[in-house]
Amino acid sequence: MNYCSHCGSSVRLAVPEGDNRPRHICDNCHTIHYLNPKVVAGCLPVYGDKVLLCRRAIEPRKGLWTLPAGFMENGESTEQGALRETREEALAEVELISLYTVTSILHVNQVQMLYLARMPQPDFGAGEETLEAALFSETEIPWDELAFETISNALRFYFEDRKQDQFPLRHVEIGANR
Amino acid sequence: MNYCSHCGSSVRLAVPEGDNRPRHICDNCHTIHYLNPKVVAGCLPVYGDKVLLCRRAIEPRKGLWTLPAGFMENGESTEQGALRETREEALAEVELISLYTVTSILHVNQVQMLYLARMPQPDFGAGEETLEAALFSETEIPWDELAFETISNALRFYFEDRKQDQFPLRHVEIGANR
Numbered sequence: 001m002n003y004c005s006h007c008g009s010s011v012r013l014a015v016p017e018g019d020n021r022p023r024h025i026c027d028n029c030h031t032i033h034y035l036n037p038k039v040v041a042g043c044l045p046v047y048g049d050k051v052l053l054c055r056r057a058i059e060p061r062k063g064l065w066t067l068p069a070g071f072m073e074n075g076e077s078t079e080q081g082a083l084r085e086t087r088e089e090a091l092a093e094v095e096l097i098s099l100y101t102v103t104s105i106l107h108v109n110q111v112q113m114l115y116l117a118r119m120p121q122p123d124f125g126a127g128e129e130t131l132e133a134a135l136f137s138e139t140e141i142p143w144d145e146l147a148f149e150t151i152s153n154a155l156r157f158y159f160e161d162r163k164q165d166q167f168p169l170r171h172v173e174i175g176a177n178r
Numbered sequence: 179m180n181y182c183s184h185c186g187s188s189v190r191l192a193v194p195e196g197d198n199r200p201r202h203i204c205d206n207c208h209t210i211h212y213l214n215p216k217v218v219a220g221c222l223p224v225y226g227d228k229v230l231l232c233r234r235a236i237e238p239r240k241g242l243w244t245l246p247a248g249f250m251e252n253g254e255s256t257e258q259g260a261l262r263e264t265r266e267e268a269l270a271e272v273e274l275i276s277l278y279t280v281t282s283i284l285h286v287n288q289v290q291m292l293y294l295a296r297m298p299q300p301d302f303g304a305g306e307e308t309l310e311a312a313l314f315s316e317t318e319i320p321w322d323e324l325a326f327e328t329i330s331n332a333l334r335f336y337f338e339d340r341k342q343d344q345f346p347l348r349h350v351e352i353g354a355n356r
Contacts, residue, residue, distance in 0.1 A: 003186035005179045005202075005211070010186075018306065021251065024183075033183070035252050036216045039289055073199065074213050077282030077351045078289055099347060102277065102291075104255030111217055111256055113280075128196065169277060169347060173255045 006031045037104075040112040041081030042069020044154050045094045047119040050135035051158065053142075054089050057131045061147035067114060067154060068092070082115045090133045091125035094118060099169055101157065103150045107175035112150050116158070116167055149174060184209045215282075218290040219259030220247020222332050223272045225297035228313035229336065231320075232267050235309045239325035245292060245332060246270070248307075260293045268311045269303035272296060277347055279335065281328045285353035290328050294336070294345055327352060 004011050004026035011024040016032050024033040044067055045052040053065040068089040072081035079096055086094050094117035103112040124133045136142070138159045146152045153172055161167045182189050182204035189202040194210050202211040222245055223230040231243045246267040250259035257274055264272050272295035281290040302311045314320070316337045324330045331350055339345045 001183045003181055003183055005181050005183045005189075008181035008186050008188075011183075034249065037250050037252060038214045039217060071212065072215050072289070074215060074287040075284055077284060078280060079282070079349065079351070099280065099349070102256060104257070106253055106255060109252040111250070171257065171277070173257070 001033060001035070004029060004031055005033070035109075037109040037111050039072040039078065039081070040069050040110050041072045041078050041085060042067050042112070042114050043082050043086045043094055043096070043117040044100060044114055044158055045086060045090070045092060045117045045119050045124075046158075047122050047135055050137050051141075051155065052090055052092060052119065052124055052133060052135055054126070054133045055131040056129065056147055057126075058129045063131070064145050064147035065142050066147040066151050069112065069114065078113050079115065082113070082117070086117065087127075089127045089130050091127055092119060092123060092133070095120060098167060100167055101150070101154050101170045101172060103153070103172040103174060105150070105174045114150070114154050179211060179213075182207060182209055183211070213287075215287040215289050217250040217256065217259070218247050218288050219250045219256050219263060220245050220290070220292050221260050221264045221272055221274070221295040222278060222292055222336055223264060223268065223270060223295045223297050223302075224336075225300050225313055228315050229319075229333065230268055230270060230297065230302055230311060230313055232304070232307075232311045233309040234307065234325055235304070236307045241309070242323050242325035243320050244325040244329050247290065247292065256291050257293065260291070260295070264295065265305075267305040267308050269305055270297060270301060270311075273298060276345060278345055279328070279332050279348045279350060281331070281350040281352060283328070283352045292328070292332050 001024045007029040009028035011026050013022045068086040070085040097116040100116040101114045179202045185207040187206035191200045246264040248263040275294040278294040279292045
């Protein structure tokens, strides 16, 4: 951030009075600009004994497999975001079961929230950001071609938890605190 | 947003190619500025049969009672944010038990995540944004002087769930989708 998005003046980085962290401050219109983590919402869609993965058509990690997930938009809930991303990336309509993983990814300032979801039908396809979508059983998961650590974590949790048919919420922290 | 925070040029609101929502676009440096919901992290601190509330020293809702919570910062986890806010607002060190409420507040683009927390000792006080902090039993809760709907929801859930000694994660959506 170099300029004030409100008035267009240059901003400077300083700790505002009463605060304890440096912020981008505009000396012209006195706006303080706060930068906060973004929420990534998505699903782990299940059909029978298989899970739905999408092969990424975009960077980063183009060509690798992921779960349908993306940045939550203003004006929607976390659940709506998870359903929308699943619709956009995998052309699939799913039913949310429960919030399954909450991962704080410190070095990129993200909170990823993945919902366990049921696919009523094996209807899916490749959205614009997806090369192909496919259902995988546990033995078929392409563990070496998964796009993100959050995805391999969620899949490991799922196949582990499935043995007990209990899917408690999992909290994970990735990346060193700065 | 009127100006590009990267180069200082005027931005215009338009739907970028391949997108389906209007974004602030800079025609000079070609940055697309995305606005996303912010996470509010906090605690419902419990000591014995009482919960800890803080009376707000700042607007909005100055003078009303709330749970310690605030905007999650870059570089921290949701848990770290909840603990930090409890330390800052109530001068209390708590132990997180579990994520208890996830509330999407659509009209203000926030996701509030409150953790159920244990106070090992009844040590607390008023931080800079707090007029006073105090422990309340169920019959003492100032229901008519609570600052936010998310707070009264969390407290209602808590006293309801306490009867069964089971505290499942609660998902709530507030505000109309636009």
